[in-house]
Amino acid sequence: MPPPILPPSQVFVLASYMRDLGVRVDQFPRPGETRVGGDFLESHGGKGSNQAIQAARCGARVAIVAALGQDAPGERACELWRAEGLDTLGVVVRAGQTTGTALILVDDRGENQIVIAPGANTTMSTADVDTAGAALDAARVVVCQLETPLACTQHAFGRARAAGATTVLNCAPAPSALPAALWALTDILIANEIEAAALSGCPPDTEPAQMAQVLLARVGRGVAITLGSQGALWCERGAAPLRQPAPGIDVVDTTGAGDAFVGAFAAAWARQADPGQALIQGVTAGSLACIRRGVVPALADAAAIARLQASAISRAAP
């Protein structure tokens, strides 16, 4: 049967996928300590998959490339992506591999600690990226993180540049360095404060705007640093930094808040390439991702994002 004809994607994501296994704890265990936790939650995760779903819920047409194991979690991932309306022509299922898994602890303040066993994600190849090449070449924004092989990220960004798309790198999990060739292909870098410190070489307590300036020298367009409950910051050459505060919310679970920021930012950028708009969309989606437990159930749609923005504006009015 010929492949279905889909409308061109606006956002293309190199989508890591993890089966998230989460436990609530009153506080994180110290080395050697066993703690009794609360409820166990198994849910969908993986930074790339979370970002792709958030972009789709913001109204973007999203295509992905992903590598799954031939197992039940892999089948559930495919069902999820179809239900979210993603173009999954670039999804490969690897015999003999296990779908990626993440172990997640969430404490009483909603903060998290995560360890991933990437499994099949590490088998993604540049040939897999080329399988989804038509969708990649059509996209306005191409998003990568660091849970899939760097060679694939570089290859995808190379194709994206050749096709005139904006490349967005979310440098999570935090690396200590990136290859010069990847910096040269990155238009926009999105980092949290830990990742920005690791990549810039600045001490962790450095002002985020200062870390952004160091990182800005290495990318083509701009740097966004997420600041948790303080919102986010955007820096680009020749313009004053933009700061977007976060709306006040009751935090339940911060897991995936950064992914929500990236997905909403990418969807907004694909629409109008306006840093201020992309920043406000990212911060609002990131805040909404914290009000429910788990990641995918907490990713908001465009209407919920607009409602929170409207209520924040009316609260700020005299």
Ligand code: RIB
């Ligand atoms: O950013 C949150 C995600 O990081 C989780 O869903 C987990 O799977 C890890 O990839």
